[in-house]
Amino acid sequence: MSQLTLILLAAGTSSRFELDVKKQWLRIDHKPLWQFVADRLQKTNFFSQIIITSPKDDCAFMQNYSDYTIVSGGSTRQESLNNALAQVSSEFVLVSDIARSCISKDFLSRIISAQSNADCIVPYLKVTDTVVYDNETIDRDKVKRIQTPQLSRTKTLQDALQTTQEFTDESSAIVANGGSREFILGEDDAHKITYTKDLNNLSCLEKPSSDTLSGTGFDVHAFEDGGVMWLGGVKIESELSFKAHSDGDVAIHALIDALLGAAGMGDIGMIFPDSDNAYKGIDSKELLQTVVTKLNNFGFIIVNIDLTIAAQKPRVGQYKLAMRKTLANILHIDASRVNIKATTTEKLGFIGRAEGVGVIANANLKYYDWTKN
CATH class of the missing domain: 3.90.550.10 (Spore Coat Polysaccharide Biosynthesis Protein SpsA; Chain A)
Known part of the structure; x- marks a missing residue:
């Protein structure tokens, strides 16, 4: 043999x-x-x-x-x-x-x-x-x-x-x-x-595990003068924008890392390297949509996400609802499963000096349950 x-x-x-x-x-x-x-x-x-x-x-x-x-x-x-x-x-x-x-x-x-x-x-x-x-x-x-x-x-x-x-x-x-x-x-x-x-x-097939898979993402971007600021998929009224290869949406970038982490699929740089000009200036919502499609293709279902935006400025309170709805639409989940939190760093560090924004993201996934079809 x-x-x-x-x-x-x-x-x-x-x-x-x-x-x-x-x-x-x-x-x-x-x-x-x-x-x-x-x-x-x-x-x-x-x-x-x-x-x-x-x-x-x-x-x-x-x-x-x-x-x-x-x-x-x-x-x-x-x-x-x-x-x-x-x-x-x-x-x-x-x-x-x-x-x-x-x-x-x-x-x-x-x-x-x-x-x-x-x-x-x-x-x-x-x-x-x-x-x-x-x-x-x-x-x-x-x-x-x-x-x-x-x-x-x-x-x-x-x-x-x-x-x-x-x-x-x-x-x-x-x-x-x-x-x-x-x-x-x-x-x-x-x-x-x-x-x-x-x-x-097919009697030999067991049902998928019901375990929840969790991932964490973290990203920061510095400010630069002019341009358009995008955060959580929403346009922010500001005289500043983010220094980045793409549109710099630091919230979506952290979220992508959290989703990839939960799925065991590496990180954003592995899928969208900043050395590739195809992603220069790209709308980060497009990157997120690509990741969601990959997750679905690979048998994952998104359960919920939680974002913490640390910023001395801009003030993001008025944009939270729009962010929830925008991200929920891309993730194919109800807006109630998208949580957005905002905080400052009490003027400590580069964020406190209003030099940029940091975001922590958490995401939970489950396997697609094919037994329910």
Whole structure:
């Protein structure tokens, strides 16, 4: 079994899944689905290496979760598979989809035991309904519902995929290139998650943890004369503005760090580096919207936020309500879950000398509960 690599495909966009969260980031207890599946299959001890394909923008975050080999996927399943195959050195490779999440050890064993019988071992399910093709009823015994995982000779699969023709599974590519395949009876319980309702068919999945995840952010910006001051997403009447690469909204910057901290996603500088001219002068509300979208894609729900603005000037009391409503709209939560506090530093330090503003932010997240759909 030592010469078998597992490739798990998780680079899709979940376009048919009908939710903001990508299906590979649905939480099983604390684990995202892709990690749950990889860990589950690793315990079989069948594989010398596990490779997981991922959307390019997700790779860095995925590497925080495990020591599996993470490979940037492509725009198609086949491109993603080619990227992963470039990392394979074993004689055989088993390819599966993260969406097929509850594969049994017995099912895998039957596939692997047939590895020497053909260039590709393909599980299938029988068709029990009447089948009509092009207005003609055909023999349903000749129709097969193809499943994954599929086991292939690595070199044979690599050669078969050196084409611009797109195939929906490995065996079709291999046969088109002159290779052989053998069908084995698949597993009825090896359901695949394509639509939200498919989650009801997967008994091996636990509900997400109900833990609350908390994060803290802190940021300061110095004043400069002129310009426009933005704070908490609201335009402040002032003769001053903030020195910054973006629009300098110190409250939103602290909030972004709090949200990223709760999610374990690093900090604002990792996502929006001030060395990138794309963010020069950018509206910080746009940065916050990008972060909220990422959080939702990765399976997080924002519970509430709390901001403390430390400023000798400007006086922000009259802007608090507008800030709450503006931020709540971006965060997709009720304004009652956005708290804004303002304080001075009793004329102590750079804030007390009216040289700038500091903000402390706290944010709480939960996992999206897919069991309630």
